[in-house]
Amino acid sequence: LEVEAAGSQESPEAVEAEPTPERATPDLGLLREKLAEVKPKILAALTPKTDSHPKPEVPQPKASMAPSSVSSAAPRSLPATPAPKEAARSRTLVVQNQTTKISKPTKPPATAEPRNGGNGAAPSASKAKKPRVVNDSALVAGWHALLQRTRRHPDFPAEYTSCFNNEGKNWLKANRAKGRFVLGIDCEMVYAKDDKDALARVSVVSCSGVIYDAHVQKRAEEVLDYRTRISGVESHHLLAENGALPFDQVQREVLDLISVETILVGHSLHKDLRALKIQHAKIVDTALIFGVEGGNHRRRHKLNSLVTLMRRQVPTLQPVRPGAHDPRQDAKWALELALYEASIHPATTKPLKLLSFPKTIFLSEIPKGTAAKELGAFFAHGTCAEVSFHLQSELGSWLGTATVTFGSQAERDKAFNDLPRFVRVYVGPLRDWAGRTDLAKMQAQLKEHFLKFGRVRSCRVMCPRAFPGQSALPFCLLECHPTAARVVLTNRQAQSFPGHRTLFKVSLAEAEANETRCAVPLSKNGSFLARLG
Numbered sequence: 227l228e229v230e231a232a233g234s235q236e237s238p239e240a241v242e243a244e245p246t247p248e249r250a251t252p253d254l255g256l257l258r259e260k261l262a263e264v265k266p267k268i269l270a271a272l273t274p275k276t277d278s279h280p281k282p283e284v285p286q287p288k289a290s291m292a293p294s295s296v297s298s299a300a301p302r303s304l305p306a307t308p309a310p311k312e313a314a315r316s317r318t319l320v321v322q323n324q325t326t327k328i329s330k331p332t333k334p335p336a337t338a339e340p341r342n343g344g345n346g347a348a349p350s351a352s353k354a355k356k357p358r359v360v361n362d363s364a365l366v367a368g369w370h371a372l373l374q375r376t377r378r379h380p381d382f383p384a385e386y387t388s389c390f391n392n393e394g395k396n397w398l399k400a401n402r403a404k405g406r407f408v409l410g411i412d413c414e415m416v417y418a419k420d421d422k423d424a425l426a427r428v429s430v431v432s433c434s435g436v437i438y439d440a441h442v443q444k445r446a447e448e449v450l451d452y453r454t455r456i457s458g459v460e461s462h463h464l465l466a467e468n469g470a471l472p473f474d475q476v477q478r479e480v481l482d483l484i485s486v487e488t489i490l491v492g493h494s495l496h497k498d499l500r501a502l503k504i505q506h507a508k509i510v511d512t513a514l515i516f517g518v519e520g521g522n523h524r525r526r527h528k529l530n531s532l533v534t535l536m537r538r539q540v541p542t543l544q545p546v547r548p549g550a551h552d553p554r555q556d557a558k559w560a561l562e563l564a565l566y567e568a569s570i571h572p573a574t575t576k577p578l579k580l581l582s583f584p585k586t587i588f589l590s591e592i593p594k595g596t597a598a599k600e601l602g603a604f605f606a607h608g609t610c611a612e613v614s615f616h617l618q619s620e621l622g623s624w625l626g627t628a629t630v631t632f633g634s635q636a637e638r639d640k641a642f643n644d645l646p647r648f649v650r651v652y653v654g655p656l657r658d659w660a661g662r663t664d665l666a667k668m669q670a671q672l673k674e675h676f677l678k679f680g681r682v683r684s685c686r687v688m689c690p691r692a693f694p695g696q697s698a699l700p701f702c703l704l705e706c707h708p709t710a711a712r713v714v715l716t717n718r719q720a721q722s723f724p725g726h727r728t729l730f731k732v733s734l735a736e737a738e739a740n741e742t743r744c745a746v747p748l749s750k751n752g753s754f755l756a757r758l759g
Contacts, residue, residue: 368571369408369489372510372564375574379514380523385496390505397503398481405485406432408510410561412553413498414459417451417617418444425501426452426459428476429553430483431561436554438483441470451617458550477502491564493529493556512560515567517577531581533559539575540566583759584635587642589613592626593752600749601628605641608632629759638758645756647744648683649711650735654701656687657728662700665689671725672702680710683745683753703735707747 376382390397410431418424430438444464452459464470471479480502484490491510492498499506516532518525527535530546537543543562544555567575587608592601594615602610613626632638653676659668665687673685683705692698706714711734720729743757 364571365568368568369510369564371571372515372568373489373508375515376509376511379511382511382514386509389496389500394500394503394505397499397505398477399505400481400484400486400488402482402485403487405488406483407487408433408489408491408561408564409437409483410491410557410564411480411495411498412492412557412560413501414457414551414553415497415501416444416449416453416457416459416464418448419450420448423497423501424449425473425476426457426464427553428480428498428502429557430480431554431557433561433565436558438480439554440476440479441468442473442476443470453616454550455614456551456616458552477504480504491557491561493532493560510564512563516563516575519577519579521577521580525580527578527580529556529559532563532578534581535578536563536566536575585632585638586759587630587632587638588757588759589628589630590625590755590757592628592754593748593750594624594626596626596748596752596754601754604645604746605630605632607637608641642744642756642758645744645746646708647746648705648753649708650737651704651706651711651714652701652731652733652735653704654730655699656701656726656730657699658726659687659700660697663689668700669702671723672704675721675723675725676704676706676710676714679706679713681707681747681751682710683707683747705745 412429413425414427415423416426424444425442426444427441428438429436441459441463443466446461449461449464452461454460462468481504484506487508488506489508489510490499490506491512493511494513495509495511512529512532513526516527516536517523518527533543533546537545540562543559587605589601589610592613592615596613598610598613601613608630609632611629611631613628615624615626617623618625630641632641653672656668662668668687669685672687673682676682676685685702685704687700687702689700690698714732715734720731722729743755745753746756747753
């Protein structure tokens with residue numbers, strides 16, 4: 227056997243050089259020499275590479291040697307052995323001296339970048355692997371804590387529960403049993419004839435990147451306002467020839483990405499779900515889980531402000547840039563903020579101060595047609611940006627927004643304090659209207675009465691809550707032009723009118739401490755709001 231083994235390892239050249247005569251008696255001495263020469267090479271080739279014991283130096287084999295022989299020269303760097311399919315490489319997120327591992331797929335999904343400029347169809351489950359998002363039990367507990375924090379917010383019942391039970395009772399739901407653990411989502415809407423917040427674009431992101439991005443078909447005659455300055459949507463984006471998809475198809479493809487157990491993350495996510503007409507149970511809303519310092523639950527951070535405030539804690543957040551919204555970026559921001567908050571569980575981020583702009587005055591509700599020259603006259607030492615007009619659903623008219631920037635905070639504050647403004651006037655108590663609930667009619671009657679004295683910007687009737695043993699009578703707050711207020715307040719006599727026979731008093735309403743907003747009258751029958759940043 228040794229003779230045959232040795233003979234089998236000899237090279238073809240050696241066999242041709244020294245052929246064995248037929249029926250010749252083997253020369254045992256020669257065969258032993260050959261065996262001694264080849265045996266170390268065979269042992270070296272059969273020895274496992276993982277053996278930690280040093281191997282005897284083996285001479286460099288000839289080119290004709292078997293491929294399994296090992297060279298004694300310095301080894302080349304070999305490619306790493308691929309990990310099993312079930313294994314996933316981990317990405318480390320470092321947050322405030324804590325390290326949390328989030329699993330990342332070995333190979334990004336083939337549909338990570340949507341086709342056709344962001345209008346690709348939903349990725350096929352058979353072609354793209356679904357990455358495992360988390361493999362850390364502590365992080366999973368953090369995500370479930372965020373679900374509870376969102377549901378415990380005082381505004382959750384009105385924004386989600388009530389919406390799903392009434393307006394959204396016929397909306398679609400995800401029915402897949404398995405899917406991604408968490409997804410970020412954001413939508414852009416336009417003002418259409420049949421819906422003031424009609425879906426125009428939707429983006430869905432995972433921890434790996436964008437997995438879906440599509441525009442929704444809309445005919446130009448259906449859209450009243452594209453809100454391009456905010457949404458970034460223009461008329462050509464919503465055409466079928468440019469890749470826009472029917473609403474039903476977009477809705478179905480988004481649902482195909484979601485399972486019953488998927489956690490959806492977004493900022494004011496109820497607006498996005500309403501535009502998609504989708505119900506979902508597992509929701510993390512970053513507008514609800516990040517509080518405002520010193521404010522009640524109704525004061526909230528805008529997403530851009532929240533990103534700016536949190537960039538020190540979450541370095542992966544891309545900085546905010548001026549311009550229209552990008553739903554892909556907004557969805558990614560919301561997902562990264564929620565991921566950070568889940569990773570520090572059971573700790574939580576303390577309420578944050580509202581982002582301030584100490585050199586800026588924000589203008590809103592500017593009537594369309596207002597001359598830039600008239601606006602600039604109010605702010606001689608500031609720079610007024612171009613006014614952007616949008617159709618307002620509540621008022622049914624086009625109103626504009628703009629900003630005025632100053633060289634210093636002192637200049638801004640002086641300009642704000644020097645603004646002419648509507649005067650707030652208290653009217654009441656309105657005894658004849660005790661028990662009435664038709665506020666709109668009451669406000670119309672009061673406004674008609676006080677318009678005799680001059681311009682009235684607004685009229686709000688309020689019915690305070692009655693405590694046991696006490697009576698609560700309605701009252702009104704008027705916003706009057708300075709001239710009208712002067713006339714009303716100069717006449718200190720109690721007043722009445724046919725709709726309210728009992729006399730009521732009129733007085734100057736108490737000014738709010740550190741007032742940061744006011745209504746400014748324009749030369750015509752218009753006004754705008756000015757607010758400190």
